[in-house]
Amino acid sequence: xxxxxxxxxxxxxxxxxxxxxxxxxxxxxxxxxxxxxxxxxxxxxxxxxxxxxxxxxxxxxxxxxxxxxxxxxxxxxxxxxxxxxxxxxxxxxxxxxxxxxxxxxxxxxxxxxxxxxxxxxxxxxxxxxxxxxxxxxxxxxxxxxxxxxxxxxxxxxxxxxxxxxxxxxxxxxxxxxxxxxxxxxxxxxxxxxxxxxxxxxxxxxxxxxxxxxxxxxxxxxxxxxxxxxxxxxxxxxxxxxxxxxxxxxxxxxxxxxxxxxxxxxxxxxxxxxxxxxxxxxxxxxxxxxxxxxxxxxxxxxxxxxxxxx
Amino acid sequence: xxxxxxxxxxxxxxxxxxxxxxxxxxxxxxxxxxxxxxxxxxxxxxxxxxxxxxxxxxxxxxxxxxxxxxxxxxxxxxxxxxxxxxxxxxxxxxxxxxxxxxxxxxxxxxxxxxxxxxxxxxxxxxxxxxxxxxxxxxxxxxxxxxxxxxxxxxxxxxxxxxxxxxxxxxxxxxxxxxxxxxxxxxxxxxxxxxxxxxxxxxxxxxxxxxxxxxxxxxxxxxxxxxxxxxxxxxxxxxxxxxxxxxxxxxxxxxxxxxxxxxxxxxx
Numbered sequence: 416x417x418x419x420x421x422x423x424x425x426x427x428x429x430x431x432x433x434x435x436x437x438x439x440x441x442x443x444x445x446x447x448x449x450x451x452x453x454x455x456x457x458x459x460x461x462x463x464x465x466x467x468x469x470x471x472x473x474x475x476x477x478x479x480x481x482x483x484x485x486x487x488x489x490x491x492x493x494x495x496x497x498x499x500x501x502x503x504x505x506x507x508x509x510x511x512x513x514x515x516x517x518x519x520x521x522x523x524x525x526x527x528x529x530x531x532x533x534x535x536x537x538x539x540x541x542x543x544x545x546x547x548x549x550x551x552x553x554x555x556x557x558x559x560x561x562x563x564x565x566x567x568x569x570x571x572x573x574x575x576x577x578x579x580x581x582x583x584x585x586x587x588x589x590x591x592x593x594x595x596x597x598x599x600x601x602x603x604x605x606x607x608x609x610x611x612x613x614x615x616x617x618x619x620x621x622x623x624x625x626x627x628x629x630x631x632x633x634x635x636x637x638x639x640x641x642x643x644x645x646x647x648x649x650x651x652x653x654x655x656x657x658x659x660x661x662x663x664x665x666x667x668x669x670x671x672x673x674x675x676x677x678x679x680x681x682x683x684x685x686x687x688x689x690x691x692x693x694x695x696x697x698x699x700x701x702x703x704x705x706x707x708x709x710x711x712x713x714x715x716x717x718x719x720x721x722x723x724x
Numbered sequence: 725x726x727x728x729x730x731x732x733x734x735x736x737x738x739x740x741x742x743x744x745x746x747x748x749x750x751x752x753x754x755x756x757x758x759x760x761x762x763x764x765x766x767x768x769x770x771x772x773x774x775x776x777x778x779x780x781x782x783x784x785x786x787x788x789x790x791x792x793x794x795x796x797x798x799x800x801x802x803x804x805x806x807x808x809x810x811x812x813x814x815x816x817x818x819x820x821x822x823x824x825x826x827x828x829x830x831x832x833x834x835x836x837x838x839x840x841x842x843x844x845x846x847x848x849x850x851x852x853x854x855x856x857x858x859x860x861x862x863x864x865x866x867x868x869x870x871x872x873x874x875x876x877x878x879x880x881x882x883x884x885x886x887x888x889x890x891x892x893x894x895x896x897x898x899x900x901x902x903x904x905x906x907x908x909x910x911x912x913x914x915x916x917x918x919x920x921x922x923x924x925x926x927x928x929x930x931x932x933x934x935x936x937x938x939x940x941x942x943x944x945x946x947x948x949x950x951x952x953x954x955x956x957x958x959x960x961x962x963x964x965x966x967x968x969x970x971x972x973x974x975x976x977x978x979x980x981x982x983x984x985x986x987x988x989x990x991x
Contacts, residue, residue: 429988466822469988491824498822502815507735519728520823564819 417480419444419572419603420465425474427460434460436627438474442605442620447598449614449621449635450607451708453716457627458607459499462576465605466496479572492522495570497578501561505550509541509560512549516564523568535563540589554581562590566597573597576607591617615639615708625716638711641703644668645684647675647691648700658694662687676704725825729837742799743845747852749795750787754853758860771950776857779864781876783857784850784883785953788890791849792946797922800894803841804901805914807834808984812909812991827985835902835977842894846887872955882952889949889962896942896969897922899976906984909991939964942972 420442427435435457442448452458463469464476467484476483478490503512513532517523523531536542539559544552552560558581565573578594579587594604595617608614614621615635622632631638649655650673659665659677665687669676677687688701706714733739753773757763763777764770772786808831811817820830857863866874874882897918904917925943928934938944945965951958 463818463988463990466818467824468818468821469990470986487824488826491822494822496819496822498818500815502819504732504814504816506737515728515731516819516823519725519820520825 417444418442418477419446419479420448420605421475421477422461422465423475425461425464425476426472427457427464427469428472433627435464435471435624438624438627438629439632440622440629441632442603444603445598445601446620447594447604447618448606449618450605450624451609451611451614451621451712452624456624456716458624459576461624462498462574462605462607465574466494466498467491468498488521492520492568493571494574495565495567495572496574496576497561497565498574498576500577500580501557501564503549503557503560506548508546508548509536509544509552509556509563510546512560513564513567517567531567532563535566536560538566538593539563540586555583555586558582559586559590562593569602571602573602573604574607575604577609578606579608579610579613587613611708611712621708623712623715630715631711635708639705639708641705643679644704645677645679645687646700646702646704647677647687647698648673649675649691649696649698651696654694655691655696658690658696659687662690673699725829725833726836729833730840733837733841739803739841742802743848746791746795746799746845747848750783750790750849750853751856753787753790754783754856754860771947772953775867776861778861779866780854780857780859780861781863781866781879782953783861784853785886785949787849787853787857788846788886789947789950792890792893793926796845796849796890796894797897798919799845800838800842800897801901801915801918801922802911804838804898805905805916805918806911807838807902808905809908809914810905810911812989813911815991817991818989821989828981831902831906831981831984835898838898838902839891839895842891842898846891846894850883850887866953874953874955882957885952886949889952889965890946892966892969893946896972896976899973899980900942903976903980903983906980906987940968942969944968 418441420440422438422440425435425438438461450458460469464471465478465483467487470484479493481490483490507515510532513535514528517528517532539562541556541559541563544556549557562578565575579590582590591613598604606614606618618635620634621638623630647655652670652673652675655675656667656670659667662682664680664682666678666680667675668678679687684701684703688698691698757777764774766774770786771789772782776783776786808817811820821827865876866879900921901914901918905914908914922943925941929938929941929944945961945968948961948965951961
């Protein structure tokens with residue numbers, strides 16, 4: 416599989432401060448890749464290095480198969496980006512801003528500029544307001560316009576930093592659908608975000624950075640692998656606990672009201688269920704416990720808080 | 725890219741307001757002179773003004789002499805200082821660079837657009853002054869500062885060289901402004917930096933203790949274009965002024981390029 420983004424030993428130092436240290440990213444073509452990290456973890460520095468805005472202290476970067484920042488002129492026309500919020504010339508309309516940006520660089524002919532701008536604006540749901548000056552836009556509208564700017568010229572790779580910032584839940588949903596659609600059409604999306612639920616919902620792979628280092632990089636399904644525990648809800652908790660004690664490996668981790676948290680240690684959930692039912696325990700619910708991305712994130716970034724109880 | 729930047733320049737109200745203000749000052753002076761009939765005594769006050777009362781031909785040069793020491797360099801500093809720092813503070817710099825627009829290219833285009841502004845400003849000031857001078861004071865054969873008469877078409881090329889000379893001097897200001905604009909992300913600070921350099925130069929130029937440095941100060945020969953209106957023309961200071969300014973332009977553009985091409989853009 417070809418890589419849309421590959422870094423090797425990527426390191427950035429600002430004076431004495433090490434912002435990014437030895438980061439090896441691998442974003443496959445066609446991924447919807449979530450890039451996560453707490454504030455100040457080096458996320459933004461990494462994104463800026465990928466785009467050639469900030470120069471790496473050491474390490475290698477390849478974007479769409481070519482070395483950055485050396486091949487920036489050849490690579491960046493294929494990349495659409497939204498970095499730390501959208502930015503426009505406030506006295507011009509949304510359309511005028513997009514046309515101006517489009518005209519400023521290579522790729523994208525003059526003849527179909529108007530159509531492309533119109534299409535991008537429509538795609539993000541701004542068709543009705545494209546002629547108002549940007550200073551009259553709400554922050555959600557600006558965000559949409561920033562996305563439209565990233566979508567011009569059908570990029571092969573989208574590097575998006577918090578693309579749903581300032582959007583209402585409906586807007587977020589629309590953008591999520593839009594990103595999924597882009598990936599279906601063959602684009603790669605590199606999504607840097609704080610919204611863990613959002614990443615969990617739409618991303619196929621994710622990486623987590625903490626204090627400048629990569630602490631995880633895997634398919635989201637792997638990150639959210641079952642914890643090896645099962646939640647059992649039953650009115651017969653005492654009977655269930657007694658039964659569980661007779662099966663080697665099973666252990667009750669937590670017991671609250673009519674719920675038991677059972678540590679399986681190799682025993683399959685199916686077997687547990689059978690034993691319970693055969694033992695006359697009335698099982699109302701039996702759920703394999705999976706961590707949320709938030710649990711994984713907090714654990715890896717060392718900021719886990721133990722749940723009370 | 726040049727077209728894009730030109731469009732930004734002309735769609736910006738600020739451009740036209742500053743040019744209108746620049747042209748307004750000499751107009752105000754001309755009206756005051758006409759109404760009161762009181763001119764500066766010969767040899768005093770701003771260059772050429774004492775002669776303008778009887779003859780409007782010299783008014784474009786007089787107008788340039790009026791705006792040159794402070795007003796024009798302030799306007800140029802603001803425009804040049806805004807070139808990169810303005811994009812940085814608006815956040816549009818990062819989007820220009822990832823569009824991608826090469827850093828060197830962006831700098832060159834910004835310089836070109838600043839020059840367009842300078843020429844536009846100088847030409848509008850000269851043209852307004854010509855119109856105002858002709859209506860209020862009339863066009864007469866021109867007595868030179870040295871006493872002889874300068875013919876009308878002769879006055880034309882002298883004025884043309886004056887415009888070029890002033891624009892070249894302002895290119896020096898633009899180079900300094902462009903450099904400070906690559907150093908900071910605040911357009912105000914960039915303009916202030918360029919102005920600080922000019923004010924320092926002008927103060928040193930008045931100081932006897934700095935006598936040795938005077939011929940090398942960027943502002944020292946700014947008003948040398950007055951010599952164009954002598955017969956014969958005194959070329960010495962004018963050519964020196966061109967040369968010194970050229971060195972400042974090269975050095976500061978080089979510094980601006982070296983800084984900008986290797987800079988981390990974090991705005």
